[in-house]
Amino acid sequence: MTWHGLAFSVGASFLFLVLVFRPLELAFPAKAGQRFFRPAWFTDLCFFLGQYLLWSGAVLWLLTRFGHWLDGVVPAAFRARVALQPWWIQAIEVVLLSDFFVYWGHRLQHRNAFLWRFHSIHHTAEHLDWLAAHREHPIDTVYTMGLINLPAFVLGFPLHTLAALIAFRGIWAIYIHSNVRLPLPRFVRVLIGAPELHHWHHDRNRDAGNYANISPIMDVIFGTYVCPDHEPEAFGVNEPAAKTYLGHMLRPFTLLKRRRVHHGDTEARSDSAVANSSVSPCLRGEQVFSSSTR
Secondary structure, X not given: OOHXXXXXXXXXXXXXXXXXXXXXXXXXXXXXXXXXXXXXXXXXXXXXXXXXXXXXXXXXHHHHHHHHHHOOOOOHHHHHHHHOOOHHHHHHHHHHHHHHHHHXXXXXXXXXXXXXXXXHHHHOOOOOOOOXXXXXXXXXXXXXXXXXXXXHHXXXXXXXXXXXXXXHHHHHHHHHHOOEOOOXXXXXXXXXXXXXXXXXXXXXXXXXXXXXXXXXXXXXXXXXOOOOOOOOOXXXXXXXXXXXXXXXXXXXXXXXXXXXXXXXXXXXXXHHHHHHHOOOHHHHHHHHHHHHOO
């Protein structure tokens, strides 16, 4: 695809999402009065352009380029039987399988300091809408897409099944971030999810719950389902955050560098303390005595 064609595709996608989700946000607002051009709108537009112009294609290239390395993990006969199933059975199996892996992988992102450096970029959004769904670090995207697709790929699910579900999950992810709260019965929320569930996941409390991807069933099973009848008071993170797109891209690496420098300073202080403790008590006494008499 040429750059002109790619630019047209991105522009058409942006217009499509505006036409679908903006009326929903106006008709059923989760937080009434939120403007279209709300704070950090341009930053999230940069994330949108980065996802559509570069990162999504790079991730799919990685999955298709190196996926064949995993072909021999599962016997070919089993993979063939999986591929021969009716498409609707494949869809259900892929959703359940990927939701299980994403659930536990997502919980790990909130517990593991290294993974949180990248995933926290997504949580820095202080205003949720359809555009904020695209705020994601590319390394976080690789991690999540791998959890969603690689297990199904290894088991032999056809690429066209995975491609259709990738497209569906993309729209679903935008929907659950949108500033929308539909009047749905509680059992529907438990079965298929809703934006308000993911809004509570974006509460400033890092362990707020609701880690599931499509269906909240995993949250219900493992005790992390949360669904109050109101919106969180505030979204975001309880730590300093970058303000620009480039700042968000670099921040996980600057945090890693600072940690290494801090770790090195700590080791230096520890070595100095050990060296001092190894000096003869008598010599230390002479040093103290001599310094006190100056």
